[in-house]
Amino acid sequence: MPYLDRIAVCCAAAGAVLLAGCAGVELDPFGRPYSGDQNYPAGTRVCEAPNVDAQPYFVRGNHPAMPIENAYVARNAEATVTYRIEPTGAVKVLKVDSVDKAYANHAVIAVRDWKFKPAMRDGAAVAVECTFTFGGYFRGFKDEPPGKANQ
Numbered sequence: 018m019p020y021l022d023r024i025a026v027c028c029a030a031a032g033a034v035l036l037a038g039c040a041g042v043e044l045d046p047f048g049r050p051y052s053g054d055q056n057y058p059a060g061t062r063v064c065e066a067p068n069v070d071a072q073p074y075f076v077r078g079n080h081p082a083m084p085i086e087n088a089y090v091a092r093n094a095e096a097t098v099t100y101r102i103e104p105t106g107a108v109k110v111l112k113v114d115s116v117d118k119a120y121a122n123h124a125v126i127a128v129r130d131w132k133f134k135p136a137m138r139d140g141a142a143v144a145v146e147c148t149f150t151f152g153g154y155f156r157g158f159k160d161e162p163p164g165k166a167n168q
Contacts, residue, residue, distance in 0.1 A: 056079055064145065073133045110128055
């Protein structure tokens, strides 16, 4: 068997083993397994829908990642995302408002991946529109530790 054919067979076998080992593991939009430190807990109130018998139930999802642009400078970031929870529980982002465009993009990526049990009205799943505001202070890598600035 020629050398390149052996390499191709080995790569295919390694890929099959890797896929078999990851079976059943849900991945985030970047292809990484979900970890507890990035997730909002199930049941987190991220939507209050009017005129429904049962509110949508948050199943899983991440908070926005810190954009790399924010890594070097300390700053506050905020993004308000308006989204629609479909009767299937899937999420469609309708609008995002933020001064920080990089943080807005990360907020959209996070919300698009959220999963819900849909809102219910008269025993049927219904679509609802919700708004959620993310916010946080990002401490840049170049920031001085607290108490060191004026010494």
